[in-house]
Amino acid sequence: MPFALITGTSSGLGRGAAERLTAVGWDVVGTVLAAGQGDGLDFETVVADVTDDVDVARLGALVHERGERLDALVNNAGVAMSGPWEEITATELRRQLGVNLVGAMAVTGACLPALRAAKGVVVNISSVSGQAGDPLMGPYNASKFGLEGASEALRQEVRPFGVRVVLIEPGPFRTPISGASPQAAARGSDGPYAEHWKVIDQWLAWHAESSADPQQCIDAIVGAVTRADAPFRIPVGDGIADVVRKHAASLIRQADAADAWLRTL
Ligand SMILES: NC(=O)c1ccc[n+]([C@@H]2O[C@H](COP(=O)([O-])OP(=O)(O)OC[C@H]3O[C@@H](n4cnc5c(N)ncnc54)[C@H](OP(=O)(O)O)[C@@H]3O)[C@@H](O)[C@H]2O)c1
Helix, strand or coil, X not given: CCEEEECCCCCHHHHHHHHHHHHCCCEEEEEECCCCXXXXXXXXXXXXXXXXXXXXXXXXXXXXXXXXXXCEEEECCCCCCECCCCXXXXXXXXXXXXXXXXXXXXXXXXXXXXXXXXXXXXXXXCCHHHCCCCCCCHHHHHHHHHHHHHHHHHHHHHHHHCCEEEEEEXXXXXXXXXXXXXXCCCCCCCCCCHHHHHHHHHHHHHHHHHCECCHHHHHHHHHHHHXXXXXXXXXXXXXXXXXXXXXXXXXXXXXXXXXXXXXXX
16 A cells, blocks of 8 residues: 655645545555644544654654655645735744745655655645745745755755655645734734735635635645656646746746846946
8 A cells, every 4th residue: 555644634735635645545644733633534643743853753763664665745734924024033934934844855854765765756735936926925935935946956866766756836725724824923004014914814814715625736736646647846726827837937038138137237
């Protein structure tokens, strides 16, 4: 039976992917942050905070003890902190990067011997926010852009061992993340970023109530795990591939403008 480790399976995309993989015959271990969050789930859970070095080492040991072969690691655990550069504290930023970027890289590092042994796959849950920045999304953009760059490096490092790497880039899908994630504590209701905050607040309310059913994204995650022909980057969601195409076109225009400008020096 193939074996998968998925981080952040108490809710949302991680839980959906763990349930689907279990249903199609995978042995799945999912992580939760607190004992009891795994009660009633149809897959095995372990308590692990991906920002905790001891917990990460425990995940590596768990994989080792179960036969030292891991067919799939899904780095899904994440939070989405909003806040302008001017107001976000370094502590808040470290927390955001610690979960979404350092946590994913550390868990992957701990699992790589078993992933190499199984010629497995690492599926990193990035975001369309890993491709294009938005006002007040800087902390989240930083975490997901970081995950994208690190995944490009990882892909080349592990290709010789037959390990695949896939980036899932979801647009907005209705999960608890919009309500569960922290916002910059110093947010001002009438400060210089008040208009941006209004937009973010409206967007968060829309995300929680009216964004897309997560099933399409869960399908993409499961496909990335089970199908060897999955592309490296998978933008998923209504219009999301077009957001990526537009951003890629703007990068080319920026490079052209830079070339022209450099010739004037
Ligand atoms: N939903 C979207 O619109 C969307 C769009 C783009 C990307 N994504 C990405 O998709 C992934 C899953 O998010 P989701 O939307 O399914 O939200 P979610 O339901 O809130 O799931 C996030 C999961 O991560 C866990 N988690 C948070 N901090 C953790 C930590 N330090 N260590 C271990 N686990 C931790 C949460 O546990 P608790 O519930 O106990 O806090 C939860 O199980 C995230 O990486 C997110 O950035 C989501």
